[in-house]
Amino acid sequence: MLKEDPMRCQIRVLVLLLLLFPFTLVAQFRKYSNEFLNIGAGARGLAMGSAQVASVGDGTAGYWNPAALVQVREQPQLSLMHAEYFAGIGKYDYGNLAIPLKDGKRTIGISVLRFAVDDIPNTVFLVEPDGTINFDNITTFSSADYAFLFSYAQTLKMKNPDKKLNLGFNAKVIHRKAGDFATAWGFGFDAGIQYINKRLQIGIVARDVTTTFNAWSYSINDKMREVFYVTQNEIPVKSTELTAPKLIGGASYNFKLGKSVNLLAEANLDFTFDGRRNTVISSSAVSIDPKIGLEASLKDIFYVRAGINNFQKALKDEDSTYTQKVWIYQPAIGAGFRIQNVMIDYAFTNLANQSNPLYTHVFSLKLDLVKKKKKK
Template sequence: MKKVLLRIVLIVLLSSSMHAYAQFRKYSNEFLNIGAGARGLGMGGAQVASVSDGNAGYWNPAGLVHIKDNPVVNFMHAEYFSGIGKYDYGSVAIPLSDKKRTIALSLLRFGVDDIPNTLYLVEPDGSINYNNIRSFSSADYAFLFSYAQSLKQKGNRLFSFGVNAKVIHRNVGTFAKAWGFGLDAGVQMQTKRWKLGIAARDVTTTFNAWSFSFTEEEKEVLYLTDNEIPVKSTELTAPRLVLGAAYDFALGKNFNLLAEANADLTFDGKRNVIVSADPVSIDPRLGIELGYKDLIFVRSGIYNFQRALADGDTLNQKKVWIYQPGLGAGFKLKHIAIDYAFTNLANQSNPLYTHIFSIRLDLVKKEKTKSVKTK
């Protein structure tokens, strides 16, 4: 187990140093950092150590090994900025016959529709013609192909690892599109109470190759309006390492409290986070989940700590720490689970609230009833 963890850390560090000469986009493919599933978002994204359902393909593919008996399907929908941005997530996880390996496919989409295209707003004579405004959509897609396997089980300790191969597609109307490819890897160690996890995202650096397609007429308008005509380019996403630890407290016979802490380590220079350094910055996530008989759950979490100007203090430029809160609830009934999360997209002082719903279905096969023959 120690050798596996050490290899993942080394791969991240070596990949980061090998591409130091290239220009990384600090917030490249940022839509992949939103989260997946109302349970995880209600806990502030603290999931790397404890995730054990179909959403593990996103948080930590090693957690998929806990799906052993039946295929599991997950769906999530959320809308941001009063419905302007729509975020959808779906996955299917299928355990293999030996109950030690699981494969999964996940799909993420973040899109903004009906964006005004004002390229032809101004006529050649300088007059404004609003009838020339058209609309287009911008969408980001990610396809995750996951594989997870148990390493070994010693006593009540379960060791597992998982990998993702992800394909990224981004398009901006008919003007631009990009294709990208990257790899993720993760490990977990779980006992009856303790849970530990590591997820290495974009472990080999993720590449997005952009191409642009403007008509000659569009190029002429861009030139006459002093806009730069973009050319083919490559966007790099630097590796990210997420460390997590969780503990499950037993509160009597019917209640249990799961508490988890994660630390996101980025390697692309200083960021506006609690530990801001070059080349490593650290952003913590904290989450708790109170469960009753494994049927009803209440969750809370905080994440995205940043320093920002205090409200109304534009004169002294005093900065304070802000964070994103999250709340959630859910229930599980036989082979279906429904979860809800209430989060703040910006921070606790800006009311950009979002309602998130997700559902999980266990695809249980019906048992065949034996017919009794009568003589």
């Protein structure tokens, strides 16, 4: 009886874990948390409707699919992004540093994400004990969410040189803070696979594979507790928020339209297991949300992108009976250009949907850190 290659056994076990973890945990955890981690990373990915798990191959892979981070193999790469939401009220920043190891088969990376809203009015003490309103008692505070992703990726040896199989993992540390009275720490893991066969690429990612949790603690003084009690508001106590696992699968294909023109098309499917959602396919066991992205490139210098995601059913605006429903979606477009080792990307995306648009501009920068040659 022939023995099976140990590497193939490891791959099968990892694939099985990616597919089974969500089903084993759905019965126990149904809470939502860390929604800021679903925004995205990099203007390229946002312009393509967040369809990225298969085709991503730069530093932003630390967010989209950690397995693809191994494609950064020649020199370190720095990625930065800034976006402002809700007319500048919310600010979102992303940074990544990817460092290939000497063997060229492994890459490590660290990503930092921050979403913050500043100058939030604190009206707890707006009303004095005698019932009068004192606007001088209004103070402001900031709410900020941070995530630190530590990534590791490696490529496996394949018999066919045209085929590649990459594996990757993320360890996540999350810190959330609301003023001086609420803080949370959280931890979680992601795992991903990327398969490359010439122009075809396939990616699978299991996010929050072991269930990500946030442990909240509160610092409420006696004066604030008294206000909560008088106004019949619940006094917060220590609590834990749980993020259920999510499975994302996708495939991309690069169509050669000539010597210098390429057209990349990618489709992703997001599988969630925390109850029925307003998605294209929705059930109590699983909900499926599709994402579609396109990228046309000219000589790998200039890029034009478009994408659609977040399909939902909503009531028709002109319907006075409130019974007719239509499909709405979230569109995005963008562009990018490369100058030697510098890549600049732009995305114009709608954060809401086509019936209630909320557009924002996103800019990102990617820099290949070319090592200086030593002088003889």
